Amino acid sequence: MINTLFLPELRDMIAAGQKEEMREFCAALHPVRTAEFMEGLTASESWQVLRSADREQQQEIFRHFDNDKQVAILELEDRQEVARLITRLAHDERVDLLGEIDEEIGAELLQLLPAEERRDILRLKAYPEETAGAVMTTDIAKLDESLTVDEALKELGRQAEDLETIYYLYVVDTTDHLRGVVSARQLVSAMVQPETTLGALMETDIIVADSMEDQESVAQTVARFDLLAIPVVDPERRLLGIITHDDVIDVMRDEATEDVQRIAAVNPLNESYLRMNLLRLSWKRGVWLTILFFAALLTAFALDGYQDVFAGAEATWLVLFIPLVISSGGNTGSQSSTLVISGLARNDISVTDWWQIFRRELAMGLMLGTLLGTFGFLCAAFPAPSLVDALVVPITLLLVIVCGTTCGSLLPLLFQRLGLDPAMMSNPFVAGIVDIFGIIIYMNVAIVLL
C-alpha cells in the first residue's frame, strides 16, 4: 500500500526546485518513514528530493528505499554524485548493492571511489555468500590499548557519525590483532577516572566469529551471548570487521523462512515470492515434488502386490479407508519430525537425547493411535461385513501412527547425525516411508483378520 499523503507536495517542490523545502522534508521524520512517503515517487524523482538532503539523512533514507529504486538510482543518476553516496553507505550494504547493478556501471562507479573504499569493497565481495565475512561491515572503531578513557571518548566523538556502531570499541595491536573489547557502557562508567587506559578496562575473553563461519551459526552465538555486535576475525585473529545486531535479526529471519520452506519441501527461495521468475520457482518446487512423486509411486507397487486382498467382493470396503490410513500416519509423522526439527534448531534437544525422544514418541504414538483408532473403529463398523472385520481399521491406525511418530522423530536425528540438514530432508522422507508402511501394514492386518 503506497502512502500518497505527501506526493503532490513533493512533486511541486521538485518542479519548483525548492531545495530548502526538500531538505526540511528529509529531516523532519524518521528516515524509514520518509522513505515510505517517497514510495510513490519514481527513482529519478526520489533522487531529486534526496540530493537536497543533508549528508547523514541522505544515506539513511536511501538505505530504506526498496531494492529496485536503489538499483535504478545507482544505474541512471549522475555517476559522480552516486559515487559520493556510495562512500557514505554502510560497508556491508553497498557491497550487496553493487553486486546487483549492471556490471559495467558498477566498474565505472568503483573507479570513481577513493582507493581505500574500492579496496574495501573488493575485499568484502570475495567472501562466499552466507558466511560471516559476507555479512560483516568494516566501518568499526579500532583503538590502541594505551588510549585513556578521555582520549577514547574524544576519538569516538570524532568518528561517531561514520561508524556502524559505537557500542563496542575494539582494541587492536599495530597489526590489527584483536586484543580486547571495551563496551560504551564500561567507557561511560569509567568517566569518573578519565586517566584509566583502555588496556586496563578491556575484556579479553572475547566472543568472536570466524570470517568463513556460516551466518546462521554466528547469529546463534550473538543470541546466546546477548551481543550488540560480534567481531569477525581471520585465522590469525586479526580483526576484519563486525556483524551488528540488525544484520543478525535479518539473518535469523531469513533462516527461519528457509527452514519453513524446507519443511514444506520447497528449496529456499532467497528472494521475494512475487518477484521470482516463474521457471526458477517451478524448478525449486518441482525437484522435491518429483522425488516425492516417485516415493508415493512405491505405494502403487505395494498395493499392486495386494490386489487379491481388496479385489474380493467382500473386501472392497477396505479401499474406502486407504486415504484415511495414509493421511493419519503422514500427519502424525510430520508433527513429530517438525517438533524434533524445531527442537534441534533451538538447541532444546540434541542427537544424544535420541533414546528419551524415542520413548516419548512411542508413548505419544500409542496414545494418539488409541484415540484415532477408536474413532476409526466406529466409522468402519458400518461398511464392514462384521465387527471383527472392522477391527482391521483401528489396529492399522494404531500401528501406522506409532510408525509415524517413531520414524518422524528418529529420522531428523539421523540426518543431523549424518551432518545433513534435518529440515531439508526429513518431512519428505517421513511422508514417503509412512505412506509405504501404511499400505503394507493395512494389507497385512487385513490378511490376518479377514
Add this chain to the structure above:
Amino acid sequence: MINTLFLPELRDMIAAGQKEEMREFCAALHPVRTAEFMEGLTASESWQVLRSADREQQQEIFRHFDNDKQVAILELEDRQEVARLITRLAHDERVDLLGEIDEEIGAELLQLLPAEERRDILRLKAYPEETAGAVMTTDIAKLDESLTVDEALKELGRQAEDLETIYYLYVVDTTDHLRGVVSARQLVSAMVQPETTLGALMETDIIVADSMEDQESVAQTVARFDLLAIPVVDPERRLLGIITHDDVIDVMRDEATEDVQRIAAVNPLNESYLRMNLLRLSWKRGVWLTILFFAALLTAFALDGYQDVFAGAEATWLVLFIPLVISSGGNTGSQSSTLVISGLARNDISVTDWWQIFRRELAMGLMLGTLLGTFGFLCAAFPAPSLVDALVVPITLLLVIVCGTTCGSLLPLLFQRLGLDPAMMSNPFVAGIVDIFGIIIYMNVAIVLL
C-alpha cells in the same frame, strides 16, 4: 553435553570455602561461558560459587543458568540473599522467574524486596502474556530535556551499571510523558559542545510500542527501523519501559518456532519439547489430528459413492493410484500455502495481491501438473488395460495439482482477510480440501474416460 573441565576444581573450592578463588573464577570468563562451566554443579553448589562473585558478575552468571537451576536457587537458598539477587536482576527477567517458583515462596520473597521494586514487579506481572508490556523492562534512563550533554553523560556514568541499555536516553516531562530520544551516538558526537541541552539534540519523531501491542508486531517494528530498543508507552504516551534488541531476537525466535509448529498442525508448545508433560503434548497434537482425521474421513464417504467405478474387475488398477493422486495434490498444496504464509509473515505479499498470486499459482499448477502428469502416464500405462484408460491418471494429476496450488495459495489469504492466523489454519484445511477434491476428480475423470 555438560562441560566437566572445571568441576573437580570448583568442588574443591566449595569444600575448602575458598571465596577468593571462586570470585576469581567468576570474573575470569564471559558470564555465559562461566554459567556453562557450572552446568554440572547442583543448584546448591552453583549458589555456593556464585555467592562469592562480585555483584555485577553474580547476576550476569545467574541469568545464564538454566531455568530449573534458577528456580531451585530461588526456592531453596537463603531468602535474604536471594532477595538481594532479585533486586539486581533485569526487571523483565525477574518477573518471569518469580512467576515460575512456588507461590508461597514467591510471596515471601516479594515481602523482602524494597517497596519500589515490589511495586515494579506487580505492575509488570499484570500485563497479559505476549504483549509489549509483558516483555518490556523498566530499568531505563529517563532524563529531563534541560540537561546539558555534559550533565547527561555524568548522569549516565552514575547509572550505567544498573541500566539494561545506555544506548538511548529517553527525555520525559515531569509526569513521564515521552518527549524525545537521544542516542548515545548523538550524545558522544555532541561532546564537543558540552553545553547543548538534550532538548536541542533529541529526535521527536519517535517510534514507540503500545503496552498492549502483540510482541510479534513490536519485533517487526524494531526490525524495520533497525532499533536497538523501542520505548513502550501507555495510551497517554507516558513512558513505561523499553524492549531491548536481545528480547526482540528471542521473540522472533519463539514466533518462528510457533509458526513452524502451527504449519505442522501442532498447537505451539511454548516450552521445551523434552520437558513438556506427555498428556499436555498429546492434547496439543491430538486436537488437530482429530480434526484432520474427520476431514480425511470425508474421503471415505466420497469413495463410498464411487464403489461401482473401481469395484469392476476391469478397473481395480485405479485403486493403486489413489495414494499417489492424493499425496501429489497434498504436497503441492502445502508448498503453495507455506510460500504464501511465509510471504505474509515477511510482509513480502499482502492480501491485496491475491489476483497476481492466483495467476502465478495457476500457471505453476499447470507446469507442475504437466510434469508429474507425464510421469504418471508412463507409470499408469503398464497396469491399465489400454493407453486411453491410462490417461485417467495424468489428467487427474494435472487437475488435482492445479487444485492444490490454487486452494493452497488462496486459503491463507482468505484466513488472513478474516483476521485468523494463516499459519494456524491453512495447511490442515488445504490438506483436507485437496484430499476430497482429489478423490472426486479422480473418480469423475475415470467415469468419463472408461
